[in-house]
Amino acid sequence: MTHTTEAGLRGGIDLGGTKIEAIVVDAANRVLGSSRHPTPIRGTPQDVAAEMSQAITEAAQAAGTTTSALIGVGVGSPGSVDATTGTVSSARNLPGWDGSYELGNELSHRLGTRVAIGNDVQVATAGEFKLGVGRSYSSLLGIFWGTGVGGGLVFAGKPWRGRGGAGEIGHMVIRRGGRRCPCGNEGCVEAYAGRAAMEAHARREIEGGRRSALLEIMQHKQRERFTSAVWETAVDRGDELAVELIDGAVEALAAGAASAVNLLDVEAVVIGGGLGVRFGEGYVERIRKAMRKHLFPGHTMPDVQLVALGDLGGALGAALLVDQASG
Amino acid sequence: MTHTTEAGLRGGIDLGGTKIEAIVVDAANRVLGSSRHPTPIRGTPQDVAAEMSQAITEAAQAAGTTTSALIGVGVGSPGSVDATTGTVSSARNLPGWDGSYELGNELSHRLGTRVAIGNDVQVATAGEFKLGVGRSYSSLLGIFWGTGVGGGLVFAGKPWRGRGGAGEIGHMVIRRGGRRCPCGNEGCVEAYAGRAAMEAHARREIEGGRRSALLEIMQHKQRERFTSAVWETAVDRGDELAVELIDGAVEALAAGAASAVNLLDVEAVVIGGGLGVRFGEGYVERIRKAMRKHLFPGHTMPDVQLVALGDLGGALGAALLVDQASG
Known part of the structure; x- marks a missing residue:
């Protein structure tokens, strides 16, 4: 060197x-x-x-x-x-x-x-915009689906940070009076799609007597938390609780993404984060499909893409x- | 001259x-x-x-x-x-x-x-931004509460139009699987807050046997539709159906506005439109208050103001x- x-x-x-x-x-x-x-x-x-x-x-x-x-x-x-x-x-x-x-x-x-x-997430969005899948767009919304659900925005080729805190797509309300979110509010996207919120919900269900392989898979993988790999294995095995929660996450992410697109009319939605990268293209396609029913009829569907830079x-x-x- | x-x-x-x-x-x-x-x-x-x-x-x-x-x-x-x-x-x-x-x-x-x-609404937002209450801000969200619910955006002093259609705050989803919106989707802000959607809902309720003075007030004012003035008179008289629908509109507008602020972190929300101007300051204050329970805890509340240019x-x-x- x-x-x-x-x-x-x-x-x-x-x-x-x-x-x-x-x-x-x-x-x-x-x-x-x-x-x-x-x-x-x-x-x-x-x-x-x-x-x-x-x-x-x-x-x-x-x-x-x-x-x-x-x-x-x-x-x-x-x-x-x-x-x-x-x-x-x-x-x-x-x-x-x-x-x-x-x-x-x-x-x-x-x-x-x-x-x-x-x-x-602003940093990860800038990374995808400059080096990854965002290079061909001048406006985009980045959604990072992991422990929480974060977002990043680019308008006219520049990151938008608002007063410093812009991008909280995880805290857009998709169900007034809905499930409690780790942030304390009700019905946020993250309450349904954040890995921490999903784990808390799953543990309560399991403690309440619901059967699920999630805990066993976690222990087998020698983890202390329901990591993305734990969720993936549980879904692959058809674990009912895991499938139900991940399906709910897809719907919540799609409602939030479509709401944001209805408001902002950006060219592209880029999906990353630990769960986003782990579940990959197939789930990006599911999110894209679920967005359609919430997209404003006058709008053109934006491109919905998996991050190119991965983890x-x-x-x-x-x-x-x-x-x-x-x- | x-x-x-x-x-x-x-x-x-x-x-x-x-x-x-x-x-x-x-x-x-x-x-x-x-x-x-x-x-x-x-x-x-x-x-x-x-x-x-x-x-x-x-x-x-x-x-x-x-x-x-x-x-x-x-x-x-x-x-x-x-x-x-x-x-x-x-x-x-x-x-x-x-x-x-x-x-x-x-x-x-x-x-x-x-x-x-x-x-x-983009034009009305630009008007408020250049000549009205928006003059002191560099970023704002305009919400126009009327027949429909429209929005306009200004970031860093410039209007944001996306691919031409940005600003559809009325079609942000606030209740997945909720009330049908005139746009055909479910659970949009406009399904609860748009004057046309509220009138359709009220007429169905009245046809179903619910008592309300809305039709009588409309006829007395020699109108064919429930105008902003009709709604105002009905609410002033304590008409139960009108109060219920306008309360629901305030909640829906607040959830949509807070969701947008969580995502965009703008300095100000400016409220106008036929119903917004008609109901005025008191209702802007109600919307501001209702936004608090949906605002992301890490965010600072933006200024929430009535348009200055009125009708x-x-x-x-x-x-x-x-x-x-x-x-």
Whole structure:
């Protein structure tokens, strides 16, 4: 590896509710090294930062470098992100993170390079828009179907962040007075489609005496939560409760996506996230089909596509933050 | 009136499902003359064009001029508008307008001046954004609560039209499998809040034996439909059916508005339309309050305001189209 190449290396970390994905890329955004760690499910933001630090250090080693030799590291984070100060607040899906934490400063200290932080789904949407399936569109809606349901928006070729928090497609109301959402409101898309909400619902049903193989599959896979792989296996086996909940998720995502398209008339809807990538093309087709009955008759159906960058989209989008920071 | 002033005069026509509002304005957008006609509820697009022509001719007379002396006339129209050809298609709330009609050419012929056509709610939103309550914001969502429920969007100071049809907030889904909407889908905001949908629902209830003063009030006001004034009088008298439907409309509008804000995180929501203007500040406050329970907890409540231009907002916004056309 030449010095010139090394000088252009950047890191990207996608901090998810289930896993931390870290990569090191070159100037052409080719992945030279990567590492994946499970997100701590107990502890404090400090513990999460330590795990992130470990993951990006391993990715740098795999790329034949060290973190302090990187131009910088970009991070896509859940919760409310202050890009200027690197502070992350109210990251509900992370342990002990109800308050604010200076994630940027902490990581910068540990890694010996500068750190830029953005909202996870906005970052992943920008990644797909610049490097993935979104390249051929000037407007799109990204839907990230995972622990929660997040969204990202691009209008006229530019990301739209509103007052900083735009994209909460998971909290569009699709059933007034409906199921309680982890956010506290009722009838949100995420209440039906978020992996955490579906797990909570399934556990209540099972405790209430309903039969399901979900717990057994989870234990067999040596997991503590119903991961995307657990859901997939249960659905593949025809587990009634799992099929019912995933079908409900497809309907909820489709109603939210169609509502958003009726309002925004974007060219494309791009579907990713842990569950989106795991279930893949077949489910994108199901969502597309279910959107039709909610699409405003005067509208043209937008393209509905699976993300092209797969599991690494969030980390690739995060690495793009470093370019922006040096620009 | 001097020749200089006359040279700068423009016309604006707001073509609504219930009424046609025509104005003539000077270069500073002051209204010099106006006229209001009921929208024909039977007949053809030709009949509607004749009525529009009559209205703007009277407005020009009131301003001491003639239509052929105007720089041009802008029109805000429902349905699907092709601004380039002046063609309006699928205007469901207008008589015999399921197909396409060259409204621009027809009016231009009748009026002896050029005619620019835009989508009614996009035009009204642009009016509020440039001349009304929206002047202090860079992003907003306009909600027009009338015969139907329409919306307009401004992001970063610019109107967002998507692929031409953006803004259909009335067709966001707030109750999957809910009430049938005039658009044919189920559970849309408009199914609960649109004046036409509410009238159809009320008439079915009344035919089914439910007591209500709505028909009697309509007849007393010598109307053929439940106009905004009819609804207001019925609610003021405590008519149970009217109160129930208007309460449901407030809840539906609030769920749709909050969903849109959760997705877009705009600075302001501006409420207008025939019913919005008629019910006024008190109802804007009710909608604002009802939005809170659907607002994503991480978001800041946007300003929620009544339109400042009132009934004339649509026509003023339409007149702005002429400036754009000459630019």
